[in-house]
Amino acid sequence: xxxxxxxxxxxxxxxxxxxxxxxxxxxxxxxxxxxxxxxxxxxxxxxxxxxxxxxxxxxxxxxxxxxxxxxxxxxxxxxxxxxxxxxxxxxxxxxxxxxxxxxxxxxxxxxxxxxxxxxxxxxxxxxxxxxxxxxxxxxxxxxxxxxxxxxxxxxxxxxxxxxxxxxxxxxxxxxxxxxxxxxxxxxxxxxxxxxxxxxxxxxxxxxxxxxxxxxxxxxxxxxxxxxxxxxxxxxxxxxxxxxxxxxxxxxxxxxxxxxxxxxxxxxxxxxxxxxxxxxxxxxxxxxxxxxxxxxxxxxxxxxxxxxxxxxxxxxxxxxxxxxxxxxxxxxxxxxxxxxxxxxxxxxx
Amino acid sequence: xxxxxxxxxxxxxxxxxxxxxxxxxxxxxxxxxxxxxxxxxxxxxxxxxxxxxxxxxxxxxxxxxxxxxxxxxxxxxxxxxxxxxxxxxxxxxxxxxxxxxxxxxxxxxxxxxxxxxxxxxxxxxxxxxxxxxxxxxxxxxxxxxxxxxxxxxxxxxxxxxxxxxxxxxxxxxxxxxxxxxxxxxxxxxxxxxxxxxxxxxxxxxxxxxxxxxxxxxxxxxxxxxxxxxxxxxxxxxxxxxxxxxxxxxxxxxxxxxxxxxxxxxxxxxxxxxxxxxxxxxxxxxxxxxxxxxxxxxxxxxxxxxxxxxxxxxxxxxxxxxxxxxxxxxxxxxxxxxxxxxxxxxxxx
Numbered sequence: 301x302x303x304x305x306x307x308x309x310x311x312x313x314x315x316x317x318x319x320x321x322x323x324x325x326x327x328x329x330x331x332x333x334x335x336x337x338x339x340x341x342x343x344x345x346x347x348x349x350x351x352x353x354x355x356x357x358x359x360x361x362x363x364x365x366x367x368x369x370x371x372x373x374x375x376x377x378x379x380x381x382x383x384x385x386x387x388x389x390x391x392x393x394x395x396x397x398x399x400x401x402x403x404x405x406x407x408x409x410x411x412x413x414x415x416x417x418x419x420x421x422x423x424x425x426x427x428x429x430x431x432x433x434x435x436x437x438x439x440x441x442x443x444x445x446x447x448x449x450x451x452x453x454x455x456x457x458x459x460x461x462x463x464x465x466x467x468x469x470x471x472x473x474x475x476x477x478x479x480x481x482x483x484x485x486x487x488x489x490x491x492x493x494x495x496x497x498x499x500x501x502x503x504x505x506x507x508x509x510x511x512x513x514x515x516x517x518x519x520x521x522x523x524x525x526x527x528x529x530x531x532x533x534x535x536x537x538x539x540x541x542x543x544x545x546x547x548x549x550x551x552x553x554x555x556x557x558x559x560x561x562x563x564x565x566x567x568x569x570x571x572x573x574x575x576x577x578x579x580x581x582x583x584x585x586x587x588x589x590x591x592x593x594x595x596x597x598x599x600x601x602x603x604x605x606x607x608x609x610x611x612x613x614x615x616x617x618x619x620x621x622x623x624x625x626x627x628x629x630x631x632x633x634x635x636x637x638x639x640x641x642x643x644x645x646x647x648x
Numbered sequence: 649x650x651x652x653x654x655x656x657x658x659x660x661x662x663x664x665x666x667x668x669x670x671x672x673x674x675x676x677x678x679x680x681x682x683x684x685x686x687x688x689x690x691x692x693x694x695x696x697x698x699x700x701x702x703x704x705x706x707x708x709x710x711x712x713x714x715x716x717x718x719x720x721x722x723x724x725x726x727x728x729x730x731x732x733x734x735x736x737x738x739x740x741x742x743x744x745x746x747x748x749x750x751x752x753x754x755x756x757x758x759x760x761x762x763x764x765x766x767x768x769x770x771x772x773x774x775x776x777x778x779x780x781x782x783x784x785x786x787x788x789x790x791x792x793x794x795x796x797x798x799x800x801x802x803x804x805x806x807x808x809x810x811x812x813x814x815x816x817x818x819x820x821x822x823x824x825x826x827x828x829x830x831x832x833x834x835x836x837x838x839x840x841x842x843x844x845x846x847x848x849x850x851x852x853x854x855x856x857x858x859x860x861x862x863x864x865x866x867x868x869x870x871x872x873x874x875x876x877x878x879x880x881x882x883x884x885x886x887x888x889x890x891x892x893x894x895x896x897x898x899x900x901x902x903x904x905x906x907x908x909x910x911x912x913x914x915x916x917x918x919x920x921x922x923x924x925x926x927x928x929x930x931x932x933x934x935x936x937x938x939x940x941x942x943x944x945x946x947x948x949x950x951x952x953x954x955x956x957x958x959x960x961x962x963x964x965x966x967x968x969x970x971x972x973x974x975x976x977x978x979x980x981x982x983x984x985x986x987x988x989x990x991x992x993x994x995x996x
Contacts, residue, residue, distance in 0.1 A: 318761040323791030332789060336767060337753075340774045345750070345785035353785035355750060357809060360706030364807055366752035370790045402693070402703060404714035405685075406803040408756070413666040419684060426688045437693035437701035440803075441680060442718045443671030444994060448798040455754040455788075457805035459712055461705060646792060 323370075323646075325534025325580075326639035349547065350469055351392040351530070354462065361462035363398035365389060368455040372646045374421065376495040378487070378506030379582070382424030384648060385454040387511050387582060388533070390432040394516040395529040395585065397468035398460030400432060405439040405456050410449035421452060432511035434458070464520050470547035472527040478594045479552060479614040480587045482515065482607040483508065484560035485537050489579030490568045492647050501571075503564040508606075510583030515604040519587065524597045528588040531581070533648060535639040538577040538624070540586060541614075542638040546622035554614035554636070556628045577626070578639050580647045588616065671718075671994075673882025673928075674987035697895065698817055699740040699878070702810065709810035711746035713737060716803040720994045722769065724843040726835070726854030727930070730772030732996060733802040735859050735930060736881070738780040742864040743877040743933065745816035746808030748780060753787040753804050758797035769800060780859035782806070812868050818895035820875040826942045827900060827962035828935045830863065830955040831856065832908035833885050837927030838916045840995050849919075851912040856954075858931030863952040867935065872945045876936040879929070881996060883987040886925040886972070888934060889962075890986040894970035902962035902984070904976045925974070926987050928995045936964065 321328040338346065345353040352365030369385040379387075386403065393400040405425065409418070429436055466472075491507040493499070512531060519526055528548075530540045537559070545552045561569075561576045569576050583606055589597045594612055601607035624636040669676040686694065693701040700713030717733040727735075734751065741748040753773065757766070777784055814820075839855040841847070860879060867874055876896075878888045885907070893900045909917075909924045917924050931954055937945045942960055949955035972984040 316763055318757045318759060318763065318766065318791055320759050320791050320793065323757065323789050329789060336770055337787060337789075340770045341753075341777070341784040341787075343783040343785060345783065346787075353750060353752075355785070355807075357710060357749075358706040358708030362705060362710075362807075364750055364752060364805075365786050366754045366803070366805055367788045368754035368756050368790045368803060370756055370792050401705075402701060402712055404701075404712060404805050405689075406714045406716035406754075406805075408716050408718055408801055408803075409666045409671065411666060411668050415664055415666065418666065422684055422688045429689070435691040435693065436689040437691060437703070438713050439685060439689075439694075440715045441671050441677060441685075442716045442801075442994070442996075443666055443668050444718050444798060444801075445668065447795065450792060450796040453756055453790075453792075453801065455714070455716060455756075455803035455805075457712075457714055457752050457754075457803075459703075459710075459807060646790070 320645040326539065348469065351395040354396055363393050363396035363460045363462060365392040366455065366457040367392060368453065369648055370453050370646050371648050372450065373495050374451055376507055377491045377504050379509035380421060380424050381452055381454055382421035383428040383509050384582060385456045386425050386428035386432060387509055388648060389456040389458040390434055391512045391531040393458045393460035394513045395531050397464065397466060397520060397526065397529065398462045399517055400434045400458055400460040400513050402437045403434050403456050403458045405436050405454060407441045408449055408453040409441065409443045410451050411443055411446040413451050432513050466526060468526055468529055470528050470544045473544060473548040473550060473588045473616055474527060475550060475616055475618045476591055477527055477588045477616040478591050478612045480589065480594065480597055480610055481559060481613045482585045482601055483609040484562050485532065485581055485584055486561055486565040486569065486576035486579035488582040489644055489647055490565045493644055494568060501564060501568050505562065505564040505568065508581055508583035510606045512583060512585050512606065515601050515607040518600045518604060519597055522596060522600045524593045525590050526587060530586050532584045532586065533582060534580050536578040536580055538636045539639045541624045541636060545624050549621045551617045551620040551623045552614055553617060554626045556626050558611055558613040560609050582648065668993040674887065696817065699743040702744055711741050711744035711808045711810060713740040714803065714805040715740060716801065717996055718801050718994050719996050720798065721843050722799055724855060725839045725852050727857035728769060728772050729800055729802055730769035731776040731857055732930060733804045734773050734776035734780060735857055736996060737804040737806040738782055739860045739879040741806045741808035742861045743879050745812065745814060745868060745874065745877065746810045747865055748782045748806055748808045748861050750785045750807045751782050751804050753784050753802060755789045756797055756801040757789065757791045758799050759791055759794040761799050780861050814874060816874055816877055818876050818892045821892060821896040821898060821936045821964055822875060823898060823964055823966045824939055825875055825936045825964040826939050826960045828937065828945055828958055829907060829961040830933045830949055831957040832910050833880065833929055833932055834909055834913040834917065834924035834927035836930040837992055837995060838913045841992055842916060849912060849916050853910065853912040853916065856929055856931035858954045860931060860933050860954065863949050863955040866948045866952060867945055870944060870948045872941045873938050874935055878934050880932045880934065881930060882928050884926040884928055886984045887987045889972045889984060893972050897969045899965045899968040899971045900962055901965060902972065902974045904974050906959055906961040908957050930996065
């Protein structure tokens, strides 16, 4: 009898090799997790499939999370790989309801990368860490031969402390909850795309790259009963909503007219044939809260610059397990599906 | 007046670009940390310059560490990038005197990498995690375009819990301490080099890649007053000894004849003009303990398969701040310096 180890569980007749979409945050990434990483490493913390792992230590709860960053170009309007790598991990901790404390940084540098550019990136990380009130406490540096990397890759991991008694996870979403979005969507994806392709639109769209720690801690300190938090990174609002609907086994109904989109983002998406619902963000979240907490939650979120456009964009209902609907401005309703493949590779 | 941010602090007239040795674990890596990462991110935990950061949480102590792995080839005698990435981070936690609990894994895959090879690596990680009794609880996957990576890079971070009251750090080393080495040196470096160059020696040297968690926890459970622990990775025994001598401000005297080296390692090093003292290991440590604890420490270490060749290889003395001496088999004594540059790039 063959050992279970020896046969690769993916449908490798379809994908004998890794393709870009396996890292895109859409359905192929989900397949890699479901079929390979999940079964191999299975344990209760990993199986929870949250943005990070929440565990007990010394009688308290901590969150632990990681993100590898391979964004191209390294510098883009509104940020760079440095601020992105700090905010990405800070936000994953915040989405666990944790106060981000400590980050690690693993640098994989390509031989020949300009030292001045590395210095700019490091300074950007320092500033982002200051704003998010986290410390970079440990790190590692490796260098790969010219042509075996792409300038700089940065993997940041983070540890945060959970200072409340709530469980914040897709499984906690309840029928009747409202969906609050913290601002306009699609900016990070458009900023990267236009920077990469040297596309010139009438206005330069800047990435929304920012820490979401302060507004989420604000919600928790205000006593809002937060059921679930999710930052809208790869795959955008649509993919986040579908993942939460599927995990909670509930239906999510979104209102298109309630979702803010900058004119510059809308224009770029129209020209390029892209949908803002699927565009990546790096400073936007959705919060699922009880309807009676909605007004207070929005008041708290709007008190932070990064959340000043916060509003209710939908609600949760029983039935139609995993379904997400979008009522359009025309009054019709369409089903929102998960991003398949990816719109843009190496967005973060 | 220019902002401090804008001028890169490294001697960039010497190194305007990143070179392979910046990632080699020797003097250029130290310069990058001293001049760039250290000043930019300065905080008490980072400034301690240990293998990981030790911090308080909920009234107890935790260790947090990270390592990026870019080893080539991905598969080598005695291990692969999967077992290496788990054991590397497990060992960094163990060197903090922590019980390793949870790991994160950030994969950076190159488009076109064979899915079966990824599966082999993932299975190797799973087995290494089982042996080290850690769980991989969170992760991330990114894919870069063909030609912008090199198969697989894996960054693992780890969280461990400290269950004793000791401070384990170079600053705790005391005159009169003995230096215990847990086994023969140089195997990982030779295994990688021969695999990479397809060199055929009489015997195949296997990497020593292994978890050091059990023997170090054994020392602590036995009540040995451990002052400092260090695993002998990039830069080997020599670089570890010099770093600890410099940080503690003490002199370390090593006995060459007490340091075990496999015949196959010695032979390969002689042919290639390399020094086993500087060769990388992935399952070897030095422990600094009080002389009166030496016998008990060795008994504990030898009770674990990975430490069965443990022995005292030197001692610590006052004066000659930062000096490491090696008394050779001929009775002469030489000064041991830190690895400058690197012997082998991408060893881990």
